[in-house]
Each structure stands twice: as C-alpha cells, then as structure tokens.
Amino acid sequence: xxxxxxxxxxxxxxxxxxxxxxxxxxxxxxxxxxxxxxxxxxxxxxxxxxxxxxxxxxxxxxxxxxxxxxxxxxxxxxxxxxxxxxxxxxxxxxxxxxxxxxxxxxxxxxxxxxxxxxxxxxxxxxxxxxxxxxxxxxxxxxxxxxxxxxxxxxxxxxxxxxxxxxxxxxxxxxxxxxxxxxxxxxxxxxxxxxxxxxxxxxxxxxxxxxxxxxxxxxxxxxxxxxxxxxxxxxxxxxxxxxxxxxxxxxxxxxxxxxxxxxxxxxxxxxxxxxxxxxxxxxxxxxxxxxxxxxxxxxxxx
Amino acid sequence: xxxxxxxxxxxxxxxxxxxxxxxxxxxxxxxxxxxxxxxxxxxxxxxxxxxxxxxxxxxxxxxxxxxxxxxxxxxxxxxxxxxxxxxxxxxxxxxxxxxxxxxxxxxxxxxxxxxxxxxxxxxxxxxxxxxxxxxxxxxxxxxxxxxxxxxxxxxxxxxxxxxxxxxxxxxxxxxxxxxxxxxxxxxxxxxxxxxxxxxxxxxxxxxxxxxxxxxxxxxxxxxxxxxxxxxxxxxxxxxxxxxxxxxxxxxxxxxxxxxxxxxxxxxxxxxxxxxxxxxxxxxxxxxxxxxxxxxxxxxxxxxxxxxxxxxxxxxxxxxxxxxxxxxxxxxxxxxxxxxxxxxxxxxxxxxxxxxxxxxxxxxxxxxxxxxxxxxxxxxxxxxxxxxxxxxxxxxxxxxxxxxxxxxxxxxxxxxxxxxxxxxxxxxxxxxxxxxxxxxxxxxxxxxxxxxxxxxxxxxxxxxxxxxxxxxxxx
Numbered sequence: 001x002x003x004x005x006x007x008x009x010x011x012x013x014x015x016x017x018x019x020x021x022x023x024x025x026x027x028x029x030x031x032x033x034x035x036x037x038x039x040x041x042x043x044x045x046x047x048x049x050x051x052x053x054x055x056x057x058x059x060x061x062x063x064x065x066x067x068x069x070x071x072x073x074x075x076x077x078x079x080x081x082x083x084x085x086x087x088x089x090x091x092x093x094x095x096x097x098x099x100x101x102x103x104x105x106x107x108x109x110x111x112x113x114x115x116x117x118x119x120x121x122x123x124x125x126x127x128x129x130x131x132x133x134x135x136x137x138x139x140x141x142x143x144x145x146x147x148x149x150x151x152x153x154x155x156x157x158x159x160x161x162x163x164x165x166x167x168x169x170x171x172x173x174x175x176x177x178x179x180x181x182x183x184x185x186x187x188x189x190x191x192x193x194x195x196x197x198x199x200x201x202x203x204x205x206x207x208x209x210x211x212x213x214x215x216x217x218x219x220x221x222x223x224x225x226x227x228x229x230x231x232x233x234x235x236x237x238x239x240x241x242x243x244x245x246x247x248x249x250x251x252x253x254x255x256x257x258x259x260x261x262x263x264x265x266x267x268x269x270x271x272x273x274x275x276x277x278x279x280x281x282x283x284x285x286x287x288x289x290x291x292x293x294x295x296x297x298x299x300x301x
Numbered sequence: 302x303x304x305x306x307x308x309x310x311x312x313x314x315x316x317x318x319x320x321x322x323x324x325x326x327x328x329x330x331x332x333x334x335x336x337x338x339x340x341x342x343x344x345x346x347x348x349x350x351x352x353x354x355x356x357x358x359x360x361x362x363x364x365x366x367x368x369x370x371x372x373x374x375x376x377x378x379x380x381x382x383x384x385x386x387x388x389x390x391x392x393x394x395x396x397x398x399x400x401x402x403x404x405x406x407x408x409x410x411x412x413x414x415x416x417x418x419x420x421x422x423x424x425x426x427x428x429x430x431x432x433x434x435x436x437x438x439x440x441x442x443x444x445x446x447x448x449x450x451x452x453x454x455x456x457x458x459x460x461x462x463x464x465x466x467x468x469x470x471x472x473x474x475x476x477x478x479x480x481x482x483x484x485x486x487x488x489x490x491x492x493x494x495x496x497x498x499x500x501x502x503x504x505x506x507x508x509x510x511x512x513x514x515x516x517x518x519x520x521x522x523x524x525x526x527x528x529x530x531x532x533x534x535x536x537x538x539x540x541x542x543x544x545x546x547x548x549x550x551x552x553x554x555x556x557x558x559x560x561x562x563x564x565x566x567x568x569x570x571x572x573x574x575x576x577x578x579x580x581x582x583x584x585x586x587x588x589x590x591x592x593x594x595x596x597x598x599x600x601x602x603x604x605x606x607x608x609x610x611x612x613x614x615x616x617x618x619x620x621x622x623x624x625x626x627x628x629x630x631x632x633x634x635x636x637x638x639x640x641x642x643x644x645x646x647x648x649x650x651x652x653x654x655x656x657x658x659x660x661x662x663x664x665x666x667x668x669x670x671x672x673x674x675x676x677x678x679x680x681x682x683x684x685x686x687x688x689x690x691x692x693x694x695x696x697x698x699x700x701x702x703x704x705x706x707x708x709x710x711x712x713x714x715x716x717x718x719x720x721x722x723x724x725x726x727x728x729x730x731x732x733x734x735x736x737x738x739x740x741x742x743x744x745x746x747x748x749x750x751x752x753x754x755x756x757x758x759x760x761x762x763x764x765x766x767x768x769x770x771x772x773x774x775x
Binding site for chain 1: 382
C-alpha cells in the first residue's frame with residue numbers, strides 16, 4: 001500500500017481550452033454605388049451581398065448564442081440593415097434552410113433594397129466608413145451594457161469595402177480606432193479593390209486582420225477562411241501575417257499623408273506647413289527666428 | 302490518521318458499488334450510435350446543424366473551410382492550418398471528426414491521404430446554410446392563432462411542468478400531475494428505484510446528482526433516457542431525433558403546425574408536451590408552441606454560462622460568503638432540499654434559508670456520491686446576481702478550493718496489488734532481490750530491518766524466476 005501522494009485519475013478526453021463566450025460581429029458593407037468597383041460593374045454588388053449573407057449565417061451557425069449585426073454604409077448615411085428597425089419579419093420556412101438564416105437573408109435584402117432606393121443618384125463621393133464604425137461601436141457598447149451579468153461577449157467589426165480611403169476622414173478614423181482599442185473591439189478589414197492604408201492602421205491598432213483580396217470571385221472563401229474565426233481562436237490557426245503597416249499621418253490642413261511635419265505643442269495637431277495660428281485649438285505661435293531651432297518641433301517617423 | 306484511513310476505505314468501496322451519474326453530451330451520444338444510424342441521421346439538415354454546433358471549435362473551422370471544396374484535401378494541408386503550438390488539439394479534432402464520420406479518409410492521386418467531408422453531411426449542411434431542399438416537417442403554413450401565447454406564458458408553463466417532475470423525484474408535496482410513463486422513464490434511467498418494502502419509487506443517488514445539474518443538462522439527460530426506450534414503444538428513433546432537433550432550432554413564441562406528422566410523431570409530441578417541452582392547448586389543436594426547455598436542447602453541455610436567448614434572465618438565488626455561509630433566497634422546498642444535501646442548515650425564513658458549508662456536511666455529500674465539481678457547479682449556476690459582478694469567479698475562491706480539498710482528502714489512499722516477500726535467510730539475499738526489483742521498477746515497498754519486500758503483483762513471476770536462477774547459481 002502506498003500512502004504518500006495523492007493521485008488524480010487522468011482525464012479521459014483532453015480538455016482543450018474553448019471559449020465559452022458569445023461572439024458578436026458587426027459587418028459594415030460599403031454599398032456606395034459611387035465606388036469604382038460598382039461603377040464599372042454593378043452586378044458585383046449582388047455577388048458581394050450573397051457572400052456577406054452566407055458569411056453572416058456561417059457566423060450564426062458557429063454557436064447558438066452568437067450575435068450578428070449588418071450595416072450598409074453610403075456617402076450620406078449609414079444604416080443598420082440587420083437587425084432592421086421595427087418588428088422582425090414573420091418568416092416561415094420555404095426550403096430546408098434554417099429559419100433564422102432565412103430571416104437574416106430576407107431582412108438584409110429587403111432593407112438594403114429600401115436603402116438603395118432612397119439613394120439620390122448623385123455625384124460620386126466617398127463612403128462614410130469612419131461614421132459607420134462609430135455607429136457600430138455605439139451598438140456594441142449598448143449590447144455590452146445590457147448583457148446579463150456573468151455573460152461574456154467578444155465583439156468585432158468587419159469592414160468590407162471597395163472604395164479607397166482618403167485622408168479626408170483621417171481624424172474620424174483615428175478617433176474610432178482608438179475608441180475601439182479601448183473598448184476591446186477588434187476591427188477587421190477586407191479590401192475588395194484598393195489597398196487601404198488608413199484602415200490597415202486601424203486593424204493594427206486594434207489587433208484585427210487586414211486583407212486585400214487578390215480576386216473578387218472567391219470573396220466568400222476569403223471571408224470564411226480569414227475572418228470567420230473569432231479573435232480568441234485566431235492564435236490556433238495560421239492566418240495571414242501582419243504586413244508592414246504604413247503609419248504616416250495626414251496633415252490637418254490639406255489632408256495629405258506626410259512623413260515629416262509640424263506638430264502643435266498644445267493639441268498635437270499635425271501640419272505640413274508652418275502656420276502661426278493652430279487651426280484646431282487657436283494657439284498663437286511666434287514666427288520662428290531664422291536658423292534658431294523652431295518652436296514647433298519637427299517630427300520624424 | 303487511522304480513523305481517516307478506515308473511513309475513506311469504506312467510502313471508496315461504497316462508491317464503487319454505485320456508479321456515478323453519467324451525463325453524455327450530443328457528441329458522446331452519437332458516437333455510440335451505429336454507423337448506419339449516423340448515416341441516416343445526416344440525411345436531415347437539422348441534425349447536421351446540431352452536430353456541427355457541437356463540434357470542437359477548431360473542427361468547426363475545418364469543416365467550413367472545406368465545405369465548398371469538392372475534392373479531398375491532403376491531410377498534410379489540413380494539418381498546416383493550425384499553428385504548431387496547438388498540434389495536439391489538431392490530432393484530437395481530427396479524431397472527433399472521423400469518429401462522427403463527418404469526414405472520411407480518401408486517397409488522392411499521387412499516393413497521399415486526404416480528408417473529404419461525408420457527402421450526405423456536406424449536402425445537408427449546405428442546405429441549412431444556404432437553402433434548397435425540402436422544408437422541415439413542422440413548418441407548413443398556419444393561419445394566425447386567435448389565442449396566441451406569449452413567451453412569458455410559455456416560460457411559466459414549461460417551468461411548472463418540469464418542476465413537477467423534479468418535485469415528484471424528491472417526493473415533496475405535489476405528487477400528482479405526473480404520468481406513469483414519466484415514472485417509468487425515471488426508473489429506467491436509474492434516477493429512482495422501487496422501494497423494497499412497498500414498491501413505491503424513491504430517489505437514488507444518481508437522482509440527487511441529476512437534481513444538481515442545470516436545467517438544460519437535466520432535460521437533455523432525461524430525453525436521452527427517454528430515447529433509449531423509444532424503440533420499445535414502437536417509435537422510430539431517427540424520426541424522433543430529427544423532430545427533437547427541429548424543435549431545438551425553432552423560434553420561441555412561434556406556433557408550428559402538426560400537419561403531416563406521422564402517428565408515431567404525434568405520440569412523441571404528447572410525451573414532450575407532458576414534460577413541458579412543447580405547449581399545446583388541446584391534444585387535437587393542430588398546432589404547438591415549443592418552449593424554452595426544447596430550444597437549443599442540444600447545446601447543453603458546451604455553454605452553461607452564456608444565455609442563449611436575449612431575455613433568458615438569470616434567476617440566481619444563492620449567495621456564498623467567504624466564511625462558508627450560504628444564503629439562499631428561495632421558498633421552494635425542492636431548492637432547500639438540494640442545498641441541504643451539502644450544507645448544514647441554520648435558519649429558515651419565509652423567503653430565505655441560511656446554511657453553512659462544513660467539512661462534515663460536504664463529506665456527507667461526497668459519501669453520497671456527489672462530487673465536489675457538482676457542488677461547485679450547482680452553487681455557481683445559481684449564484685445570485687450580486688455574486689456575478691465579478692464574472693471571473695462568482696464564488697469565493699477559498700470556498701471552492703476548500704470543497705475540492707475536502708474531496709481530495711478522501712482520495713489519500715491508492716491501491717496497488719502486490720506480493721509480500723519475507724523471511725529472507727540473509728541480508729545479502731534480501732539486497733540482491735531488492736536491487737533487482739528496484740532496477741526493474743517493480744518494488745512497491747521495502748523494509749530493511751525486517752527484510753520484507755512488496756513487489757508488484759504482475760511482476761511476481763518474473764521476480765520468482767530471477768530468484769530461482771539466483772539461488773541455483775549461488
């Protein structure tokens with residue numbers, strides 16, 4: 001008889017850490033008809049939409065408690081197209097599809113059609129992605145507050161866009177990125193057409209993934225492979241490594257990306273040229289004397 | 302020490318006599334089904350969805366990655382999807398997928414082995430996700446119910462029905478309202494047994510463990526036991542399972558039609574109605590409402606903490622303090638009876654019971670076959686909202702640790718069969734044999750002065766042979 005040590009029976013099946021959390025995803029779909037991709041070939045919109053619906057349903061399929069929101073983003077406003085405003089549609093099964101998935105598909109299509117119909121055929125302006133992300137953050141914050149105690153929620157935002165990011169919204173972008181970082185919300189970006197350096201910064205800041213897809217045909221596969229795994233299990237999978245991120249800032253005067261510029265010592269606004277009054281906080285600066293070190297410091301990145 | 306030793310010995314023996322309550326999840330249940338039943342089951346989109354959701358996380362990612370791939374994917378490629386640090390998990394996940402025959406091995410031209418999703422599973426999972434195929438049986442159109450029931454009504458109804466079963470088990474006040482059929486299932490499941498004297502059913506120790514489970518697990522376990530008996534009743538197992546899963550994926554507060562259901566299914570529906578899984582106003586109403594008990598019935602084991610539905614309000618009532626006091630805000634006899642299984646009750650007020658967890662009370666529960674994890678699980682699951690503010694550990698860690706330690710102290714002894722070697726003629730003989738046993742790892746215990754050895758029983762022959770050789774040689 002052996003008396004000394006306590007031995008526990010070995011576990012029968014290996015217990016692997018599994019996340020027991022609700023996962024919320026807010027998909028922001030840039031459906032602005034003004035973007036180059038859609039102007040060239042309007043049919044791409046349906047292709048993208050189908051992929052996004054299939055992706056959203058796959059997300060809901062992962063776990064019974066997973067949550068989903070889908071937004072459409074335009075040049076004038078952004079809107080939630082799922083869950084839509086008002087009463088949910090009364091859906092009965094028409095084929096073998098799971099009822100909830102049918103509901104998602106119908107609602108998204110219906111609301112997007114409404115949204116597009118309300119759009120005035122207008123000049124091509126850029127999509128308000130930063131605003132849409134801000135709305136998504138508000139939505140996430142609300143769910144975080146209203147969730148029952150003891151329930152864990154991990155949330156992320158997926159931006160699917162074909163438009164280019166201009167430095168026009170630089171400030172707004174930075175604000176939402178840092179808010180997201182503070183709220184522990186991951187921002188993923190799927191670029192359909194052009195490389196988006198600003199949004200890539202956002203992914204890097206919040207720990208999300210950035211992918212510029214090589215070909216539009218396989219959109220659904222790219223979404224499922226790269227963006228479906230929720231953040232806690234991403235470490236278990238081999239996913240595209242983060243590329244070198246271009247961290248240039250945009251100046252506040254001309255919205256151009258610059259390497260070296262002037263920074264206001266009071267509010268940290270960035271300018272490409274020296275100006276005696278800061279346009280953001282109205283601080284007055286002396287004109288630097290010649291050849292003496294300027295009051296404004298040069299920054300190097 | 303001696304006292305301790307003897308008491309744990311007897312406890313261990315008694316534990317061996319009564320097997321613990323075995324609670325299977327969907328995965329374990331399906332794994333034990335024969336292959337042909339699995340294949341039949343995968344013909345239904347609902348079951349594919351349920352199986353998919355019960356897969357381990359990584360497996361779900363694998364399946365979705367090859368869902369749209371028509372040819373086999375080399376195994377090496379699949380292995381490269383996971384990162385190196387988690388290769389063990391990959392092996393485990395691959396095993397699970399093969400066990401459930403979600404994927405099969407297939408050879409690829411070039412001599413490599415690859416994985417391919419089972420065609421039936423793939424087809425039906427795609428149908429669930431993207432549409433196509435035939436609608437599920439219960440979804441034929443219905444005109445609106447003029448006496449529609451809302452969610453709150455359904456909740457209270459299902460709660461009442463289910464509590465009826467539980468109350469019956471502990472034999473507290475309400476004895477009526479449960480059918481002979483339900484009693485038979487309880488007996489079959491071993492949760493209750495016939496009393497030797499008067500033949501009336503009494504609760505068993507498995508029954509108590511059953512009561513400590515959370516509601517979802519209870520329903521699932523009960524239904525599994527029910528399904529075991531389904532074939533004896535002349536019902537088709539596959540049909541019933543399919544229907545159960547359909548229910549589990551239906552929407553709360555919506556009515557569904559009974560049109561087109563076979564006679565067997567209608568009988569099954571009546572049984573479910575009795576346990577409160579569905580609500581029907583009249584037997585022949587032609588429509589039914591699934592209740593919260595039925596919805597997401599399959600996801601019981603995986604996620605206890607996360608409420609599935611938005612309005613799934615948490616109704617915790619237990620507060621545990623670091624001084625081992627337990628306050629339970631309840632007036633239900635059932636809950637009081639459960640708490641008294643492992644606490645010493647001190648006071649009872651109309652809406653509050655105060656007890657204290659002591660070594661004796663916990664040991665008594667442990668002797669009864671309840672495990673520490675079950676006690677902790679029960680406290681956690683019914684923790685008062687106030688306790689959940691700190692979502693990481695709702696219970697005081699000291700109490701949790703202490704309960705575990707109390708369980709461990711019962712497992713101080715490990716048993717090993719051995720053979721005693723004694724009465725060596727010389728110290729040299731003793732040393733030689735001890736040396737031999739030690740180098741081969743057979744030695745369990747030795748005492749130099751008394752010249753005694755205890756050798757592992759399975760090595761006895763080997764050591765005996767050695768001893769014969771040795772004594773001949775010398």
